[in-house]
Amino acid sequence: MSPSPGLGTEVMVVITPGDFLFAAAFRLRVFGFDISLAALEDAEKVGAEDTVDSSNADAMKQLADKVTNSEGLEGAIVASGAGAAYKAAIRLTGFQGTIVTVGVPYQPVGVEMASLVKRRFKLQGTQTGNPVDIRQMMRLVEKCHVMPEVELSWI
Numbered sequence: 001m002s003p004s005p006g007l008g009t010e011v012m013v014v015i016t017p018g019d020f021l022f023a024a025a026f027r028l029r030v031f032g033f034d035i036s037l038a039a040l041e042d043a044e045k046v047g048a049e050d051t052v053d054s055s056n057a058d059a060m061k062q063l064a065d066k067v068t069n070s071e072g073l074e075g076a077i078v079a080s081g082a083g084a085a086y087k088a089a090i091r092l093t094g095f096q097g098t099i100v101t102v103g104v105p106y107q108p109v110g111v112e113m114a115s116l117v118k119r120r121f122k123l124q125g126t127q128t129g130n131p132v133d134i135r136q137m138m139r140l141v142e143k144c145h146v147m148p149e150v151e152l153s154w155i
Contacts, residue, residue: 064092083109098122
């Protein structure tokens with residue numbers, strides 16, 4: 001059982017490299033999906049088990065099927081402004097999976113409710129930035145020994 005709130009051990013993550021560190025702190029299996037080669041390289045640098053160009057829906061499905069024996073991912077964390085990222089999370093998350101949205105997409109995303117009902121998804125929204133969330137995040141950073149990458153430069 002994963003120590004993460006509501007997510008299993010196999011999680012598709014479509015988020016910034018810094019957020020991979022938090023996913024790793026929860027001991028999640030992290031897979032990076034993005035259209036940007038630089039973002040995929042960053043995901044690999046911080047420990048993503050595998051990465052896939054998210055413009056290739058078949059490759060995304062193949063990876064999800066491979067790591068879950070075709071049962072679908074246990075969860076997805078999506079922090080992208082692209083509606084396609086949310087649709088991919090819905091398509092790849094399995095029965096009773098959890099999809100966590102961090103923020104919102106740029107445009108409304110149409111969701112086929114039948115897929116949510118049939119697979120009994122839990123859809124959870126979250127945002128960061130308020131004082132309570134920041135305090136909780138800092139406690140997690142301390143508890144799980146999350147070490148940020150720091151780049152120093154002269155101005």
